[in-house]
Amino acid sequence: MTLELPEAHTIIDNADCLHDEQEVLAAIDRLGVDITKRMSSSNPIVYTIMNGGLIVAGHLLPRLQFPLECSYLHATRYRHETSGGALNWLVPPRDDMKGRSVLIIDDILDEGHTLAAVIDHCKKLGAKEVLVAVLVDKLHNRKAPGVSADFVGLAVEDRFLFGCGMDYQGYWRNTLSIYAVKGL
Ligand SMILES: O=P(O)(O)OC[C@H]1O[C@H](OP(=O)(O)OP(=O)(O)O)[C@H](O)[C@@H]1O
Numbered sequence: 001m002t003l004e005l006p007e008a009h010t011i012i013d014n015a016d017c018l019h020d021e022q023e024v025l026a027a028i029d030r031l032g033v034d035i036t037k038r039m040s041s042s043n044p045i046v047y048t049i050m051n052g053g054l055i056v057a058g059h060l061l062p063r064l065q066f067p068l069e070c071s072y073l074h075a076t077r078y079r080h081e082t083s084g085g086a087l088n089w090l091v092p093p094r095d096d097m098k099g100r101s102v103l104i105i106d107d108i109l110d111e112g113h114t115l116a117a118v119i120d121h122c123k124k125l126g127a128k129e130v131l132v133a134v135l136v137d138k139l140h141n142r143k144a145p146g147v148s149a150d151f152v153g154l155a156v157e158d159r160f161l162f163g164c165g166m167d168y169q170g171y172w173r174n175t176l177s178i179y180a181v182k183g184l
Pocket residue numbers: 049050051052053075076077078079084106107108109110111112113114115167
């Protein structure tokens with residue numbers, strides 16, 4: 001669905017900015033340091049989960065100062081909705097990851113069903129270990145059992161977010177700041 005321009009502007013003009021650009025970049029800096037400390041000898045394949053992980057990965061990858069291979073996968077379950085449905089694998093991982101360390105990068109861990117499916121898939125493909133880095137961990141008690149991120153940039157309140165990869169009806173992934181939709 002395409003938003004009319006006035007509606008797209010109204011969404012961001014009325015939204016609450018929860019973390020500005022400086023806070024987001026500082027969080028990504030911290031992620032870079034923590035991941036580098038833990039994984040610099042792991043020789044991992046680093047998967048970005050499209051589309052949401054795109055902006056975080058673009059900033060985070062240059063901060064990972066060790067040898068790694070980059071790849072991507074696309075699993076989606078929200079489409080243009082504000083609540084999640086069944087997971088749809090648009091692009092499954094296609095690399096040989098047998099015996100490899102895998103790092104998954106995504107924008108947000110919300111209910112965790114996306115990450116649970118991605119982790120499970122990578123383990124079935126023979127990954128030795130699967131670690132997860134998210135910019136945002138949403139604070140609530142509706143997480144899928146056993147799912148957590150190894151590296152978290154920011155803990156954010158339980159509202160519908162957009163910005164820094166997260167979309168509102170396909171729009172506003174292209175900000176560094178993180179917003180909550182008014183009333184959601
Ligand atoms: O923890 P969960 O409740 O499973 O939600 C998290 C997932 O939701 C978003 O993806 P989305 O399904 O919107 O796909 P998209 O990134 O392609 O828009 C986000 O990028 C995460 O991958």
